[in-house]
Amino acid sequence: MxxxxxxxxxxxxxxxxxxxxxxxxxxxxxxxxxxxxxxxxxxxxxxxxxxxxxxxxxxxxxxxxxxxxxxxxxxxxxxxxxxxxxxxxxxxxxxxxxxxxxxxxxxxxxxxxxxxxxxxxxxxxxxxxxxxxxxxxxxxxxxxxxxxxxxxxxxxxxxxxxxxxxxxxxxxxxxxxxxxxxxxxxxxxxxxxxxxxxxxxxxxxxxxxxxxxxxxxxxxxxxxxxxxxxxxxxxxxxxxGHEIVLPENREPDMHGDVALAISDLYVRSDRGFFAVNGLNLEVREGEIVGLAGVSGNGQKELAEAINGLRPIEKGKIEFFGEDIANKTPYYVIEHGMGYIPEERNIEGIVPSFQIKENFILKDSDDEKFARHRFLKKKEINSNAEILRQNFDIRCPGTNTAAGALSGGNIQKVILAREITRAPKFLIAVYPTRGLDMGAIEFIHQELLKKRREGIGILLVSEELDEIMNLSDRIAVIYKGAIQSILHHGEATKKSLGILMAGLGNEEEKND
Amino acid sequence: MTRNFKIAYKVVIILLAILATILLSSVILLILGADVWRTFYTIVITPLTRVGHLTEVCVRAVPLCIIALGVAIAYRSGIVNIGAEGQMAMGILGFTTVALTLPDLPKPVLLPFALFAAVVSGGLWGFIPGILKAKLQVSELLSTVMLNYIAAQFYSFCLRVPMLDPVEALSGAGTPQSARLTTNIEIGRITGRLHYGIFIALVLAVLVYLFLWKTSFGYKMRASGAERRAARYGGINVPSYITLAMVISGAFAGLAGGVELAAVHRRAIEGITNNYGFSAVVVALFGMLHPFGIIPASFFFALLIYGSTLTPRAVGVPANIVDVMQGLIIIVIVTVQMILQNSYLEDKVWHWYSVRFKKEEEK
Structure with a gap:
């Protein structure tokens, strides 16, 4: 032995x-x-x-x-x-x-x-x-x-x-x-x-x-x-099998209108304390705002609160001028929100459902896929086939259960659905966590493409390279509040690291 | 691993499961000192040998099928309905109330109206655990079982006091039963006691299939049941779909009660529900929670239930043996599901198979 x-x-x-x-x-x-x-x-x-x-x-x-x-x-x-x-x-x-x-x-x-x-x-x-x-x-x-x-x-x-x-x-x-x-x-x-x-x-x-x-x-x-x-x-x-060049956001500021404005937001965590603690943040159309922070500083609760999945204690979330605080998830979706959630395996998809069924998760009543509440089989199948090809989802067929796919492919299923629904705004939470280089490259390109189309994106991530490559502005979250907002180019890994640890800011003294 | 092997593997596992059920039941029969072969013959074969028997099997299959369809809808939506027994009883009461209070309405009005009352009563009895689960996270396992008791007692009370047959009251015998209902509520019979309700069951099976898999309602319900968090994320109002599922499930049980009354008993008596509400849960699971599986499954269990009524006389085995067999079948189903989901085991069997047989073929 x-x-x-x-x-x-x-x-x-x-x-x-x-x-x-x-x-x-x-x-x-x-x-x-x-x-x-x-x-x-x-x-x-x-x-x-x-x-x-x-x-x-x-x-x-x-x-x-x-x-x-x-x-x-x-x-x-x-x-x-x-x-x-x-x-x-x-x-x-x-x-x-x-x-x-x-x-x-x-x-x-x-x-x-x-x-x-x-x-x-x-x-x-x-x-x-x-x-x-x-x-x-x-x-x-x-x-x-x-x-x-x-x-x-x-x-x-x-x-x-x-x-x-x-x-x-x-x-x-x-x-x-x-x-x-x-x-x-x-x-x-x-x-x-x-x-x-x-x-x-x-x-x-x-x-x-x-x-x-x-x-x-x-x-x-x-x-x-x-x-x-x-x-x-x-x-x-x-x-x-090919050279990987992670894309970077080098485009000029689009000077869009404010799409999402969060003011003085308080949200409780599952354990009861204020995970989001007086947070203020604005995201404009055609802008990627990277929300950098060590995970567990309120990112998850913030994303859930915006999407109507978690009650808001206090504060306002204005989405294209409309207050969506404490509305239902359906209401938020109908107002044009796209959301890539952190828990991709049990929240982003229904694992036992087929891939094609998962593509219509938010649209089973939409005219595109249903007439008088009867699902249109042909449209659902052809939609699935198109998305599978466009997003290079590797699967035996779109009848496969989505839960049987690998993490990267599940993420592509979610991304495909959220992006092709033509949202007015996108929240992406750790969109590339655990994915391989090829998939990361693909997802980054898609996010930048959406930005060029004038869509505002709130990108939550802890990968500093990802945040720095993609964001127009970087907001650092610490203990449920925004520590500091940096413009593209101002941020270095070192400065972000210090801010993420909650150091080096006047607000710290007021705390 | 080849596709044929995968299919063969599933078939073999299911055959083994059936064999296991038979063996386990045999052991119990042996302990009872019964003639095993003749008991099985009486339960499973005898009912198929004569038209008279066969119609009786179908009579029992109808309520089983209707209730099991409802149970499957609930189960697929993530809520377990073991309260069908009570919902069925409430359906019978609803039906009887309409039939007793409006006996003079013409048949085309009265029969649908009475059935509708049965559906509403059952649905209401399903709504209670549904809304409790949706709003307050009360376990439906508890609430449905408790409501079964309430329904059973209320049913018993109604038969003894407000609905008691005036004839019984006068004669003083006091058998708890309602007066014989007007012929305007009857569902006709085809042969023996076999009635046209069987078509209601078959049509409902098709409708349930269409509802669950071809409509957006069904899609949302299945999504709520399959992964609640994902459904909520997708903008589906999970609590309302869970409640709706339970209402539908209760309505099916209520309808089964109404049909049973209109076609078979034609007056409310004790014992109509006959544990159909519980057996239907097994039927639904045995039918893989799919309408087209539930149809044969309800026939099979009706066979067992009817066959068991023959055993005391034919072979001196108590009819309860079927309850034991139902229990065994549940255990076997659950085990089979676990085995079929274990891809590692499948891989091992494949390996063993390819070592044993493939090499020889190549030689």
Missing amino acids: EDKIKSLKMEHITKRFPGVLASDDISLNVEEGEILALVGENGAGKTTLMNILMGIYQQDEGRIFINGKEVRFRGPEDAFKAGLGMVHQQYMLVPNMTVTENVALGYKKAWKPFRLDLEMVRERVEEISSRYGLAVNPDAYIWQLSVGEQQRVELVKTLCLGAKFLILDEPTSALTPQETDELIDLLKKMKRELSIIFISHKLNEVKALSDKVVILRHGAVVFSGNTSDYSPSEIAALMT
Whole structure:
């Protein structure tokens, strides 16, 4: 059991699903102390490949070797015994249990007859956390921890259970930039003890962390080599098959009329405090206002309040001169609001509905899709086909359940619907979170296209590059109020970072 | 993995589920010391052998089908209706009230009006849990069950006091039942007790299908049920659609009560609801919450219900065995749904299959 994994090889792995070749003759090789980055667009087959490695799926063809010996995993338990551990994108932790208790769930050595040896588990947690420099409090409840801390718990858990080889599925997709930097440092230290396969499409991280990179496209390896020999943009080009140039907003100010004017707005969060706390903001037609801030500073509540999804305690929201505060979502939609919500999987789409059904979510009564309340099948089908092509939504067909799509494609479904409804205004909340470069490029281009058409856009994001590339003006939100508004060109990453942390402003003194 | 394999996999799982139900039921029958084969034969085969039996099965299938359609509408809209038993009872009372108070109206007016009263009464009884859920988030599981008790007691009261047959009152026997209703409310019979209500059920099934999948109303209801947050985001007034779904669901149960009265009993007596309201929930689930699944499902369960009435005499097994079988079927359905959703398991079976059989084919 205590043997290290000196090498792990996957040779000629092939896996077919109906209509899809998910893995096409993939080979890869990881040596002791190496970090291999597995990169590719959403839906390129990265997760499928790792599920095969973990024994969750069985390959149709191909072989896996550990330390030169062929292994066959019939399930995750077998992979686990061989020392492989995987941290999934969604953390598998019980929120109302402590860290120790969560680890104990899988730590069979501590399962004594009629009792659980929590003391032993806690020692193990402490041992692992000091050995790998993973600071966790064994007695903290999961719900008390931030996303970054929860991820550390996942790592500790996996290591406690005996993993000698880590597989991390998009470990940074839910982390803030600061947490991401911490994780990268941590993993760099950990590679002295073990090898890591790390799935990502954030190329800066790949560059910063990995020794080797394997790039997948449509289920096949398109490139495999040393990370240091390539620049991020070269990797991006290999990943998507074309050069990626993220578009920038370099157009002159349109001097449009005020589209959305928010004054002195107060909105409560789910937990009851004022998440939006006296916020003032104006967005004009043909203008992108980037709302920068560390997530959790009232962005979500603000977006929901504007769209009628959350009650407003006090304040005014004027939308083209009309007060839409505390109106129904329907009223707001009818007045021309487009909204790309943060929760794309359960709010932006109905996951069990077909893609074509999701396209008419806001328009099932519209003349375009219904006559006397009877749905027009032909129009709905042809609309879906057009949107699928125009927005390059990759799916077997528009009858597919939207929830079965990858994150990037779900986002394209939402974007397609919101944009083609011809809204007068658009609110986009974290529109590119977790998406690959190709999809980000596409979404940025679409947003800029809308701006050129004279539509005002409120862009909520925590990606500073995104905010700085696209915005005419940047509003920094901190604790539910606007800290400061900067014009395009005035802002630097550093100045935004300081403002987002709530520092360096006169308003701070008045607080 | 091939498409054929996927289809075959589903079929095999469902066949296994049926087999499991039969095996589990057999175990219980064995414990009861019954002749397993003859019991199954009596329940499932005997009713199909004679026209007389067959019509009785259909008579039971009609209310099951109508109620199950309503249950499916509610379920698809995200609210579970286990109050159909009470809604049906209220429907019967509504129907009886109209029939007793306006007996002289001509048939083309009276029958539709009485059925309408049944629909309204049932719908009203569905509206209560619907609005409570929509406005105050009261669990419909609690409210519908509680309203069943209220309806049952109220029904019992009506039959004993305000609606009591004057003849019974005079004779002093006091059997709780209404007077025989006027012939102007009767739905005709085709053969035996089989009545034209069966066409009402079939037409409603088609209408429900059109409503749920071809209209924007149905679309919004299904969206509310499938993902409430997304529906709300999409501007759909989820609370009102949930309430509406429950009203429709109650109206279907009320209608089933009215039809049952007009076609079969022709006077309000105790026991008309016959647990149809509960069995219909199973029928709806067994029919995959789809009208065209509910039609065969209601026939199948009617078969079980009728077959079970034959068992005490034929093989000495209590009729309640069908309740046990219904319970088993629910457990099996839920299990099958879990299994069919587990793509990892499917993948494993595929792997096993391709190792076992594909290699040999290639050789």
